[in-house]
Amino acid sequence: MTMNKPSGDTSHLYDGKTVRSSAPSRKKLAGQAGLGSEIPKDAIPKVEIPSFIESLLGGPLVTKMKFLAPDRMVQNLQLGVYGVLVALSLMTYMVSPPEGTIWYMVTGNLAIAFIMQLLIIAVAAGTGFWGTFQRDGRYTLISNLLFILAILRFAASKVSLASDPFGLQDSATMLNILVVVYAVLLVMYFELANGVIRYSMLDTSIRTNEVYVMNPKKIVSKYHRSLIINPIVAGVLAIIVLSANTILPLIVGIFSSDTALRMEESVELISVYGVALGTFFVFCIVGGLFALNLPNHLQRFREKRAD
Amino acid sequence: MWSRKSAMLGSLAVAMYLLGLTLRNEQLVTIAVVVFVFLTWAALFGGHADVASSGRRAEEWSGEEGLALSSVSAMRKLSSARLFEDGELSVTLRMQNESPLPKILEVKDRVPEVMRIKEGSNYILMELGPRRETFIEYTLECPLRGFYSIGPVAVRIQDPFGLFHKEKEMHVYDDFLVFPKMEDLKDTFVKSRVPKIFTGAVNIRQPGPGSEFYSLREYFDGDSFRAINWAAYARSGKLMVNERERDAVSDVIIIVDSRAVAETGPVSRNALVYSTRAAASLAKFFLGRRDSVGVVVYGDEVVSVDRDTGKKQLYVILTKLAGAVARGNIPLQVVVNRILPHINKGSPIIFLSNLEDDPTIVNALRDFRARDFDVTVLSPSSLEFEFDAKRIDRTGYEVMKTERDVLISELRGLGVNIMDWEPDMLLSTALAGARGF
Numbered sequence: 001m002t003m004n005k006p007s008g009d010t011s012h013l014y015d016g017k018t019v020r021s022s023a024p025s026r027k028k029l030a031g032q033a034g035l036g037s038e039i040p041k042d043a044i045p046k047v048e049i050p051s052f053i054e055s056l057l058g059g060p061l062v063t064k065m066k067f068l069a070p071d072r073m074v075q076n077l078q079l080g081v082y083g084v085l086v087a088l089s090l091m092t093y094m095v096s097p098p099e100g101t102i103w104y105m106v107t108g109n110l111a112i113a114f115i116m117q118l119l120i121i122a123v124a125a126g127t128g129f130w131g132t133f134q135r136d137g138r139y140t141l142i143s144n145l146l147f148i149l150a151i152l153r154f155a156a157s158k159v160s161l162a163s164d165p166f167g168l169q170d171s172a173t174m175l176n177i178l179v180v181v182y183a184v185l186l187v188m189y190f191e192l193a194n195g196v197i198r199y200s201m202l203d204t205s206i207r208t209n210e211v212y213v214m215n216p217k218k219i220v221s222k223y224h225r226s227l228i229i230n231p232i233v234a235g236v237l238a239i240i241v242l243s244a245n246t247i248l249p250l251i252v253g254i255f256s257s258d259t260a261l262r263m264e265e266s267v268e269l270i271s272v273y274g275v276a277l278g279t280f281f282v283f284c285i286v287g288g289l290f291a292l293n294l295p296n297h298l299q300r301f302r303e304k305r306a307d
Numbered sequence: 308m309w310s311r312k313s314a315m316l317g318s319l320a321v322a323m324y325l326l327g328l329t330l331r332n333e334q335l336v337t338i339a340v341v342v343f344v345f346l347t348w349a350a351l352f353g354g355h356a357d358v359a360s361s362g363r364r365a366e367e368w369s370g371e372e373g374l375a376l377s378s379v380s381a382m383r384k385l386s387s388a389r390l391f392e393d394g395e396l397s398v399t400l401r402m403q404n405e406s407p408l409p410k411i412l413e414v415k416d417r418v419p420e421v422m423r424i425k426e427g428s429n430y431i432l433m434e435l436g437p438r439r440e441t442f443i444e445y446t447l448e449c450p451l452r453g454f455y456s457i458g459p460v461a462v463r464i465q466d467p468f469g470l471f472h473k474e475k476e477m478h479v480y481d482d483f484l485v486f487p488k489m490e491d492l493k494d495t496f497v498k499s500r501v502p503k504i505f506t507g508a509v510n511i512r513q514p515g516p517g518s519e520f521y522s523l524r525e526y527f528d529g530d531s532f533r534a535i536n537w538a539a540y541a542r543s544g545k546l547m548v549n550e551r552e553r554d555a556v557s558d559v560i561i562i563v564d565s566r567a568v569a570e571t572g573p574v575s576r577n578a579l580v581y582s583t584r585a586a587a588s589l590a591k592f593f594l595g596r597r598d599s600v601g602v603v604v605y606g607d608e609v610v611s612v613d614r615d616t617g618k619k620q621l622y623v624i625l626t627k628l629a630g631a632v633a634r635g636n637i638p639l640q641v642v643v644n645r646i647l648p649h650i651n652k653g654s655p656i657i658f659l660s661n662l663e664d665d666p667t668i669v670n671a672l673r674d675f676r677a678r679d680f681d682v683t684v685l686s687p688s689s690l691e692f693e694f695d696a697k698r699i700d701r702t703g704y705e706v707m708k709t710e711r712d713v714l715i716s717e718l719r720g721l722g723v724n725i726m727d728w729e730p731d732m733l734l735s736t737a738l739a740g741a742r743g744f
Contacts, residue, residue: 095334096334148319151332151338152330152332152335153332153334154332179334180337180341182338183334183337183340183341184341186338187338187341190316194312205430211431212427212430213431214433214434214441215433216432219433222434223468225467226466226467230345230348230349231345234341234345234348235341237347237348238340238344241340273328276324279336279339286347290350298351303406303407303408
């Protein structure tokens, strides 16, 4: 578009920009009176109106940016997604037996429910692979939703496994850990798939000189470190939080052993409601810490310590 | 501040938590808990502890930016505060981290929308070490005249997963001025026929005491011997003397139409852009010739630069032209009525306008001509700009072109030197055309 322009002409600088505002002109009216009466496209300022979903989410769902070929960092992330996707698919199949699924509720047929469940997991994995390979957020989003759909089961207060080659079903703790690992894998899949898009955007911006990155190795290494540390910490903390129904009787036991025993044997506390109750208490504490502005105090403490 | 991603994850976790309770599904509750923990950990220990803080209890915390960003400061240096259109401006932004902790920062120095980054980048992602500073350098191409500001500097800090971020706008502004670019003119064909006796020597088209050669003539008694052209005497055998152009003050008045309608056309190609460039070029030429130049810019108000000479006057004029904004719709007659009593009869007047949407133009210019002013009109054709940009169709163009030609003919009939200035025509060509050369 910038070819063959006279040297003094700077109009090419405005190609694709919407900075113009034409003054009202009677010429424009004359133009409209002619054969081609439609208003020129560039005469109307571009207004991006977000869709209902986009306005709920606070912006465009999928970026319209065209990425350049993936660099090594993005390729590594893609490989990471593929690995997590395989593990996640297997885990989803393990922790979501067809009994209790929507398909089983609707059809009442275990075989159909089994096929449906397998199909959903396969499609979720397929769209996840394709979305990551193509770096298309739409497919990744579909994959995320399908994985969530696969785990939606009714009447499953107790965790049951579709396939249990290691006999984990017998140990409540192992079962708990398995579910937490599954949940961490799911969250990591969300994060890694998003990371592929995020770093593709960044890489494209760097290569088109839109953004300059100083010391990219440090920034990337920080991300890599977080990819390892955060899931481990999240998993451990989640196990502690989910064990609240075990921890609570222990604490109560200090004051009254009878009450602690009653709590341990209470159906409510060892059921999903007990887990939820424990979680609720833990997050009330976390909320309180935020209300007390703990992050700021923490930052101040770290800065002082560094001084 | 929560990002869209963290908001989505948070909403998902809440939904799963509630759904898990409704369906009595422990897996869903577990996933929700893991997501909550993931978010909490990222917010608290994601490298920048204060990114998700929302309370306002800490006494030290002033402003919206939080502690981590309060220790980041910025300073900017421009290579020049004044430049001409299509010139380049080098910007150096110094970012300082006064904190003892390293920070990963996204820095964006906001530049005017019409500017183009020619070299470097104004958007940087960097890790700024403890008590370190860094310099960000980039070059801007400035294609359009005007008053501009660079700034503020937007700084963002976020956790590695992009879940939470804090933004700060550092109100560091630097102003600069882009003058309209000028064309070198060899001649404008505009000369005053009326001598003046005030200071400032300008050629008027009459022989008299001066410094510039005008013609040769035969020697008469009383002529100074110093004026004898001996070479001509040797050639012709007759005593010949050099006649010089009479030096005198010449007031040149340039009127620039900056009404809203003057901006009809694309941003970089419209009557106002052409008019300001022409006015700058003419002012430079006349001031170089030691004329006294005054400029009147009218749009929503009449802004005038009183006649004066010298380089300083050129910059005063350029500054006024740089600030000319297409606004309002004052008729030319109002301008003429206002300036007529203050300008010397017979002074050259150069009027730069697209001659659009003003029914008083003919009467106003007739007033000038009636008082024997030498009027030159250069009219950048908005019609051509619009047609080139494909904003009007052929029929509309033809109709308007005819209307414009009629107006130009009418003005020419009044003795106005007028030229329909087409977009690709040089100013010197347009001037020569207007003056009948």
